[in-house]
Structure formats: structure tokens, C-alpha cells
Amino acid sequence: MNSSHASISNQVAxxxxxxxxxxxxxxxxxxxxxxxxxxxxxxxxxxxxxxxGKSLCFQLAALARPGLTVVISPLIxxxxxxxxxxxANGIAATFLNSSLTAQESHDRLQSLHxxxxxxxxxxxxxxxxxGSLNDLLKWQVNLLAIDEAHCISEWGHDFRPVYRxxxxxxxxxxxxxxxxxxxxxxxxxxxxxRTLLRLEDGASYVASFNRPNLxxxxxxxxxxxxxxxxxxxxxxxESGIVYCQSRKATEQLAExxxxxxxxxxxxxxxxPTKERIRHQELFLRDEIQVICATIxxxxxxxxxxxxFVIHYDLPKNLESYYQETGRAGRDGLPSDCVLLFSAGxxxxxxRFINEKPDMKEQQIARAQLExxxxxxxxxxxxxxxxxxxxxxxxxxxxxxxxxxxxxxxDAYDGTEDVITVLSCVxxxxxxxxxxxxxxxxxxxxxxxxxxKVRRWGHERLAAYGKGKNVHSxxxxxAICRELIKLGYLQQTTEPFTILELTPQGRDFLQVRQPVMxxxxxxxxxxxxxxxxxLAHDEELxxxxxxxxxxxxxxxxxxxxxxxxxxALRQMAREYPTNDREFLQVSGVGSRKLEEFGxxxxxxxxxxxxxxxxxxxxxxxxxxxSPLAARKKSLGNTVQETLRSFRSGKSVEEIAKQxxxxxxxxxxxxxxxxxxxxxxxxxxxxxxxxQTRIAAAFAQTGFGNLTGAKELLxxxxxxxxxxxxxxxxxxxxx
Ligand code: ADP
Ligand code: MG
Ligand code: ZN
Numbered sequence: 001m002n003s004s005h006a007s008i009s010n011q012v013a014x015x016x017x018x019x020x021x022x023x024x025x026x027x028x029x030x031x032x033x034x035x036x037x038x039x040x041x042x043x044x045x046x047x048x049x050x051x052x053g054k055s056l057c058f059q060l061a062a063l064a065r066p067g068l069t070v071v072i073s074p075l076i077x078x079x080x081x082x083x084x085x086x087x088a089n090g091i092a093a094t095f096l097n098s099s100l101t102a103q104e105s106h107d108r109l110q111s112l113h114x115x116x117x118x119x120x121x122x123x124x125x126x127x128x129x130x131g132s133l134n135d136l137l138k139w140q141v142n143l144l145a146i147d148e149a150h151c152i153s154e155w156g157h158d159f160r161p162v163y164r165x166x167x168x169x170x171x172x173x174x175x176x177x178x179x180x181x182x183x184x185x186x187x188x189x190x191x192x193x194r195t196l197l198r199l200e201d202g203a204s205y206v207a208s209f210n211r212p213n214l215x216x217x218x219x220x221x222x223x224x225x226x227x228x229x230x231x232x233x234x235x236x237x238e239s240g241i242v243y244c245q246s247r248k249a250t251e252q253l254a255e256x257x258x259x260x261x262x263x264x265x266x267x268x269x270x271x272p273t274k275e276r277i278r279h280q281e282l283f284l285r286d287e288i289q290v291i292c293a294t295i296x297x298x299x300x301x302x303x304x305x306x307x308f309v310i311h312y313d314l315p316k317n318l319e320s321y322y323q324e325t326g327r328a329g330r331d332g333l334p335s336d337c338v339l340l341f342s343a344g345x346x347x348x349x350x351r352f353i354n355e356k357p358d359m360k361e362q363q364i365a366r367a368q369l370e371x372x373x374x375x376x377x378x379x380x381x382x383x384x385x386x387x388x389x390x391x392x393x394x395x396x397x398x399x400x401x402x403x404x405x406x407x408x409x410d411a412y413d414g415t416e417d418v419i420t421v422l423s424c425v426x427x428x429x430x431x432x433x434x435x436x437x438x439x440x441x442x443x444x445x446x447x448x449x450x451x452k453v454r455r456w457g458h459e460r461l462a463a464y465g466k467g468k469n470v471h472s473x474x475x476x477x478a479i480c481r482e483l484i485k486l487g488y489l490q491q492t493t494e495p496f497t498i499l500e501l502t503p504q505g506r507d508f509l510q511v512r513q514p515v516m517x518x519x520x521x522x523x524x525x526x527x528x529x530x531x532x533x534l535a536h537d538e539e540l541x542x543x544x545x546x547x548x549x550x551x552x553x554x555x556x557x558x559x560x561x562x563x564x565x566x567a568l569r570q571m572a573r574e575y576p577t578n579d580r581e582f583l584q585v586s587g588v589g590s591r592k593l594e595e596f597g598x599x600x601x602x603x604x605x606x607x608x609x610x611x612x613x614x615x616x617x618x619x620x621x622x623x624x625s626p627l628a629a630r631k632k633s634l635g636n637t638v639q640e641t642l643r644s645f646r647s648g649k650s651v652e653e654i655a656k657q658x659x660x661x662x663x664x665x666x667x668x669x670x671x672x673x674x675x676x677x678x679x680x681x682x683x684x685x686x687x688x689x690q691t692r693i694a695a696a697f698a699q700t701g702f703g704n705l706t707g708a709k710e711l712l713x714x715x716x717x718x719x720x721x722x723x724x725x726x727x728x729x730x731x732x733x
Contacts, residue, residue: 013064014032015706017063017064018056018060019589020589020590021089021090021091021589021591022059022089022587023567023583023585023587023588023589023592028048028056029048029671030046030052030205030207030663030664030667031053031056031057031060032718033661033664033667034046034057034179035060035061037203037661038057038061038177038179039064041177042177042203043177043178043180043199043203044179044180044202044203044204045180045190045193045194045199045202045203045204045205046179046180046181046182046205047182047183047184047190047205047206047207048181048183048205048207049207049208049209049210049326050211050326050327050330051211051326051330054147054181054183055082055147057145057179057181058071058119058143058145058179058181059086061143061179062118062143063091063118065142066140067140067141067142067143068118068119068120068139068140068141068142069118069119069120069141069142069144070119070120070127070141070143070144070145071119071121071122071145071147072121072122072123072124072144072145072166073122073123073147073148074123074124074147074148074151074158074160074163074299075148075299076098076099076123077277077280078147078301078302079095079097079123080099081302082121083095083119083121084557084558085302088561088562088591088592088595089589089592090589090590091118092116092119093117093119093120093121094108094119095121096108096109096120096121096122096123096126096132097121097122097123098123098125098126109135112135112139113138115139115140120139124160124162124166125162127166128162128168133169133172136173141176142176142177143176143177143178143179144173144176144177144179145178145179145181146163146166146178146181146197147181147182148181148182148299149180149181149184149193149197150183150184150189150192150193151163152166152192152197153184153188153189153192153196155186155192156184156186156192157319157323158299164196167196167198170197170198178197180193180197180199185209185319185390186319186390187391203661203664204660204661204664205661206637206660206664208637208638208671209322209390209392210383210387210392210394211326212399212401213332213334213335214325214326214329215334215336215401215402216339216382216383216402216403217336217337217338217339217382217403218338218339218340218341218375218376218382219339219341220340220342220474220475220477220478221340221341221342221345224312227338227340228242228253231310231338232257232262235308237289237542237545238305238307238308239286239288239289239303239306239307240289240290240307240308241290241291241298241308241309241310241324241328242290242291242310242312243293243294243295243297243309243311243312243313243315243324244294244312244313245294245312245313245314245345246294247266247269247270247294249292249312249313250266250267250268251266253292253312254266257290263289264288264289264291264292265282265291265292266279266292267279267291267292267293267294267296268294268296268297269294269296279291280297280301284301284302284558285553285558286549286559292312295315295320295324298323301327302330302560303330303560304331304560304564305330305333305560306327306328306329306330306335307328307329307333307336308328308335308336308337308338309325309327309328309335309336309337309338310337310338311324311325311339312340313340313345314339314341314342314349314369314372314373314376315339315372316365316368316372317369317371317372318368318371318372318375319389321372321375321386322386322389325337331564332566333565334401339376341376341377342474343438343477343480343481346369346373347497349369350369353369371389373481375389377481378404379404379408379409379411379518380404381394381398381402381405382399382402382403382404382405383401383402383405392637395639395675395677396675409518409519410518410519411519412517412519413515414515414516415512415513415515417467417470417471417479417517418483418488419509420445420463420466420470421441421445421467421476421479421480421483422483422488422501422505422509423462423463423509424441424461424463424467425441425489425499425500425505426501426506426509428440428458428461428463429500431457431458431461432456432458435492435498435499435500436498436499437498437499438477438480438497438499440453440458441480441499442467442473442480444458444461444463445463445464445466445467445468446465446468446473446476447459447466447468478518480499483505486515487505488502489501490502535616536569536573536616537572537573537611537614537616539611540572540575540604540607541571541572543603544568544571544572544600544603544604545559545568547603548562548563548568551596562592562596563587563588563592563596563600564587566586566587567586567588570586571585571600571604573616574616575613576601576604577601577604577608578601579593579597579601582597582601637668638668638671638672641654641658641665641668641669641672642668642669642672642679644658645679645683646679651665651669651684651719662717662719663717663718663719665719666718666719666720666722666723667719667722669723669726670726673726673727679727681724681727684720684723684724689716690724692712693708693716693721694724694728696708696711696712697728699711702725705718705722705725709721
């Protein structure tokens with residue numbers, strides 16, 4: 001057999017392994033490339049966003065040949081989860097960490113010596129023990145996967161000093177390929193991973209960090225617990241995380257929600273370990289609906305059906321915000337990210353920052369806070385803003401899934417409002433001889449009868465009550481903030497927080513100029529209509545969900561280990577009634593068919609006996625990769641590739657120049673085409689080649705890339721074929 005045949009059968013083998021073991025029919029972007037490189041013995045750095053499917057990269061590689069894949073993972077809970085999920089798919093996997101008894105460890109080591117496992121998850125501390133390193137020599141290890149690789153960097157959010165020691169493995173096992181995986185979006189951390197693990201010569205795969213299935217919203221924080229309740233009521237059976245800043249707030253909110261009959265628990269580092277772990281477990285197992293948590297909660301939470309993440313308080317910076325919201329919708333289904341924003345929170349945070357002893361730290365924190373506030377108050381696309389922060393440019397301005405895109409905040413002629421606010425500030429200063437904070441200004445504007453207003457005689461000001469019927473108080477607060485941004489007002493913090501006119505503000509009161517302001521965001525706004533792919537038989541879905549819970553409890557695993565929400569929704573849409581149909585469901589591989597097929601099928605059949613079948617349009621994006629499903633925005637890495645390509649460079653040249661592999665470049669070009677850009681295919685393939693490829697696809701259909709490749713005797717890369725397909729597939733639509 002020549003080598004090209006071997007590679008064709010490898011391709012076929014990978015896809016059939018994917019269906020057989022994991023129940024999926026196609027790869028997510030870059031998964032296949034990453035796996036192929038690892039199998040070829042190359043080092044790989046895989047930078048895919050949360051939910052991008054990183055685990056599958058090393059899990060499938062582990063199954064593609066004999067031997068053991070060792071996975072380094074920083075969290076004990078995470079290891080157990082992943083091993084549970086693998087075992088549910090019938091894959092021999094295990095873990096070693098400090099949670100095991102001596103006897104358990106001993107037993108597992110014995111099995112490892114016998115070669116019983118394909119995957120071993122291990123804590124880095126444990127791996128770096130001399131005994132473990134010796135064991136590795138005996139176990140026929142052929143891949144070392146380092147998950148959550150950002151833990152190696154001090155610039156990341158989860159620095160673990162022990163990760164630094166992993167580089168020693170390079171010397172001990174020079175031939176052992178390493179796959180480092182992370183969802184970190186910052187360049188600095190990515191560089192650290194490459195240099196500290198000595199992966200400079202390896203391939204780097206970078207996917208877009210856009211999360212198309214996440215909907216971003218910012219609401220003025222008016223009555224936060226009500227606002228949380230509103231999100232919950234909009235999706236009464238779904239679960240989510242509410243991030244609060246303080247430990248106390250997590251407890252209070254959890255209590256408040258409980259009073260409304262919602263199953264909620266707090267989570268923070270101050271809880272006794274046992275309780276903390278129990279609350280996490282309850283959440284992972286769908287026993288409670290909401291976890292009210294500090295940022296201590298999250299890394300490595302693999303629960304794939306988190307449907308919302310609410311920020312009750314303002315996060316420290318945009319990176320944290322991105323990571324925390326990223327825990328929603330790992331399964332690719334639409335999920336909500338809601339940020340409750342109040343200027344008061346900003347002031348509170350500023351105070352924290354002022355208490356930091358280190359000036360440099362203060363400076364950084366202040367700049368980060370400012371970016372965060374800018375994000376919250378921005379009237380442009382949230383997604384664009386977030387991605388831009390990480391250096392990704394987005395081609396499409398309207399993402400269709402953030403508050404600003406769904407209901408654009410218009411600009412309006414705000415000249416009158418500006419006069420109202422500025423004169424109020426001026427009058428207070430004139431009458432009292434001192435400045436006051438923004439809150440008091442707004443109280444005067446809205447005609448509040450507070451003790452201070454009376455004491456200072458501010459109800460006699462011309463400005464008193466002038467804004468009462470014009471805007472609500474939060475709206476006035478937003479206007480004040482915009483005026484600060486526009487330079488008419490400034491906020492001084494020493495010794496008190498005071499709102500003052502700037503020279504520009506004083507000038508304005510002399511010579512008025514028209515000013516455009518952004519329409520203030522009002523409190524809770526209308527929600528995006530759920531996208532079509534959510535449509536399913538709700539009653540059957542709930543029934544299946546209960547069944548899943550029962551089955552999961554019997555096996556003592558989290559529900560999503562049995563089936564994902566994606567799978568249940570598909571069942572509640574397509575009503576499979578036999579094994580063949582059941583196998584079509586995403587996530588149903590041979591083991592799950594065998595183990596759960598009968599019981600799920602009989603529930604569906606039973607349901608159909610009493611209810612009529614509803615009709616749903618054939619689903620489009622659910623079974624596909626959620627990332628590929630709606631690639632409207634282009635990251636700047638894609639843009640850069642596109643620019644180089646258009647300037648006449650070949651794919652190989654671009655790859656070399658950018659230190660990426662060619663398949664990444666092909667994937668960039670494909671993303672560009674999907675986002676509506678056009679590329680000149682003649683630059684890639686001569687007309688003669690195009691004719692041959694067209695003939696092959698005509699025979700196999702555009703869906704069958706592997707088949708076409710085989711027909712063409714492996715003369716073309718997957719990348720070339722994909723691009724050809726992208727270009728022509730589009731033309732045919
Ligand atoms: P990450 O570690 O990158 O955040 P995970 O490995 O936890 O992501 O995967 C997220 C979800 O995507 C999981 O539920 C997983 O089963 C699913 N998934 C991974 N690869 C595929 C695929 N090729 N097709 C469908 N679903 C997939
Ligand atoms: Mg992961
Ligand atoms: Zn948007």
C-alpha cells in the first residue's frame with residue numbers, strides 16, 4: 001500500500017472513529033488538522049475558544065492507534081468529569097490524582113502496567129514525581145496533552161507554578177509529541193505557552209474566538225434580583241451561573257432566589273470545602289438550577305448546557321468577562337450573557353483600586369476598569385467590541401445577537417438634556433459653594449424630596465424637578481456618564497466623588513452647540529427571539545430530560561455525560577423510533593446506542609402513542625459545528641491571511657510568513673468565503689485542476705470530501721478541496 005492510500009484510509013478511519021465513539025458526524029473547525037498533526041508526531045498548540053471541542057482532539061488521537069495518551073489537567077473535578085464522559089462512550093480512560101485512596105491508586109497503576117487504558121488523566125504534581133516519570137517509560141505513551149495550557153503563564157488568570165515544570169518532560173522524552181490546548185485569547189499568554197513549553201517548532205492552530213451562539217446583553221442595573229428572576233423566568237427549566245463580586249452577595253442572592261422557589265446555591269472560596277464541592281456537584285448534576293458564585297467558580301466546569309451567565313456586578317476586566325461568559329453554551333446552543341451595569345458599581349470598584357498598595361497595579365486595574373465600563377456603555381456591537389479587545393477584527397458590523405445589534409440604541413438630539421444637567425450642576429455649585437456627587441445631582445433633577453435636598457435648600461433651584469418627566473433616574477445617570485465621556489463633566493474622587501463642570505462644560509453653557517447623545521438603555525429590554533433551531537417538542541424534551549436525569553443518577557454521573565441538550569432537542573424534533581434513526585442523533589455512538597437506545601426509544605414511542613408528532617423544519621445548525629454555523633465575523637488573523645492572499649502570495653508563503661500551518665491558512669480562506677468575501681480560486685488551482693476536482697465532486701457530491709479526495713488519488717489537500725467546495729458551493733446556492 002502506498003502512502004497516499006494509507007492517508008486516505010486514515011481519513012476515513014478518523015471520521016468513523018468520530019461517529020463510532022462520540023456519535024458526531026463532522027469535525028469542528030481545526031479539530032481534524034490538530035488530530036492529524038498529533039498523529040504524525042508533531043507538537044501542536046491548539047487555541048480554540050471554550051466549547052470549541054478541544055478535548056476531542058486528544059481523545060480521538062488517543063483512539064486512532066495503540067498506546068496511551070497522557071492528559072495533564074489542572075483540576076481534579078475536571079478529570080473525573082472527562083473520564084466519566086469517556087467511559088459513558090465506552091472508552092477505557094482513568095485518572096490519577098490526590099482524590100484517590102492508596103488502594104485505588106495501586107489498582108489503577110496495575111491496570112496501566114497491563115495496558116488496559118487508552119487515556120490517562122493526571123495532575124501535573126503527580127506526573128512530575130520521579131516514580132510517575134519512570135512509569136511513563138513503561139506505558140507506551142505516544143501523546144502528551146496539556147489541557148488548560150494557559151496555567152503555565154503568569155499573565156493568565158489561573159497561573160499554576162507546577163505547569164512550569166512540564167518543560168522538563170521535553171528533555172526526558174524528546175520524541176514524545178506534545179499537544180497544548182487552551183482557550184486563552186491573549187497574545188501574551190499564547191506566547192508564553194509556546195516558549196515555556198518549547199513548542200516553537202510545533203504547529204499552531206488558532207480558531208476565531210467569536211462565540212456565535214452567545215447573545216450578549218447589558219442592562220442598566222436597577223433592581224438586580226428582579227432582573228435575574230426575569231432571565232430565569234424567560235427559560236424556566238434552564239440552568240445558569242450568576243457571578244457576584246462578594247461572597248456575601250452570592251449567599252444573599254441565592255437566598256433571595258430560593259424564596260422565589262428557585263433551586264439556587266452559593267459558591268465561593270470562603271465556604272467549607274465540603275459544602276463548596278457539594279454545591280458545585282449539585283449544579284453539575286442539574287439538581288439545582290442556579291449557582292450564585294464568585295469568580296472562584298468556573299475553570300474547568302465542563303457542564304455543557306449552561307444556558308445563561310449573568311454578571312450581577314461589573315467584572316474586573318474584559319478578559320475575565322469573556323472567559324466567564326464563555327462558560328455558557330459550550331454545546332453550541334443559543335445561550336444568554338447578561339451584564340447588569342450600574343455606575344455605582346464603578347465607583348465601588350474605584351475605591352477598591354485606590355486601596356491597592358502598588359501604584360503600577362492601580363494603574364493597570366484602572367485602565368482595565370475603564371475598558372470594562374466602555375464596553376458596558378458602548379452603543380456598538382458587543383461582539384465586535386469584545387473580539388477587538390483580543391485583537392480580532394470583525395467584518396460584519398451587525399452580529400444579530402447582541403442588544404445593540406438587535407435594538408440599536410439611536411442617537412438623538414440631546415442638546416436640551418445637556419443644558420438640563422449642566423445647569424443643574426452649575427446651580428448647585430453656585431448656591432452651596434461646594435460640589436456634590438452624581439447621585440445628588442440626579443435627585444435634584446428628578447425632584448426627589450431627600451433630607452439633603454431640604455437641608456441644602458436645593459428644592460428652590462430652578463433645576464429642581466426639571467428632568468422628572470423627561471427621563472428615569474438610571475437614564476439620567478447614563479446621560480451624566482456620557483457627558484463625562486464627551487468631556488462636559490468630570491468626576492473628581494478626592495476627597496469625595498464629585499461631579500463638576502469642565503471648561504468645555506462651562507463654555508457650553510455660554511455658547512450652546514447641538515449635541516447628539518445615545519438613547520439611554522432602559523432597564524430590562526426585549527429579548528432576542530429564540531432562533532429557529534430551538535424549535536422542538538417541548539413536552540417530549542422535558543420528558544427526555546427527566547429520563548436523562550434518572551439514568552444519570554443511577555450511574556452517578558452528571559446528566560450531560562449521558563446526552564447533551566443538543567442530542568435531546570434533536571430527539572424531540574426528529575422523533576427517532578428505531579436504532580438506525582437513533583444513531584443519527586448527534587452524540588449517539590455505538591456504546592450509547594447500546595446502553596441507552598432502548599430506554600430512550602421506548603419513551604419516545606410511548607410519547608407518540610399519546611401525542612401527535614409535531615413538524616419542525618429540518619434543523620440546520622445544531623448538528624453542525626456552532627462555530628461554522630454562523631461565521632459572519634472575520635477575525636483579524638483571517639483578515640491578514642485574506643490580505644496576503646489577495647496580494648498574490650501563495651498559501652505556502654503565507655503559512656511560512658505567519659508561522660502557521662497551511663491548513664490553518666486554508667481554513668482562514670474558507671472562513672472568509674463563508675463570511676461573504678470572494679477569493680480568486682484561479683490563484684490556487686489551474687483551470688485543468690478545477691475541472692478535475694469538479695468532476696470528482698460531481699461524482700461524490702459536495703458533502704463527501706473524503707470520497708472526492710480518494711477519487712482524485714490524493715493529489716489535492718483537504719484545504720484545496722474545501723476551498724473549491726466553498727467557492728462553488730456558494731455559487732450554487
Ligand atoms: P473545550 O474544551 O474546547 O471548551 P469541549 O472539549 O468541552 O470544549 O467540547 C465542548 C462540547 O462540544 C462538548 O459537549 C463536546 O462533546 C462537543 N463537541 C466536540 N467536538 C464535537 C464535534 N466534532 N461535533 C459535535 N460536538 C462536538
Ligand atoms: Mg476543555
Ligand atoms: Zn452585535
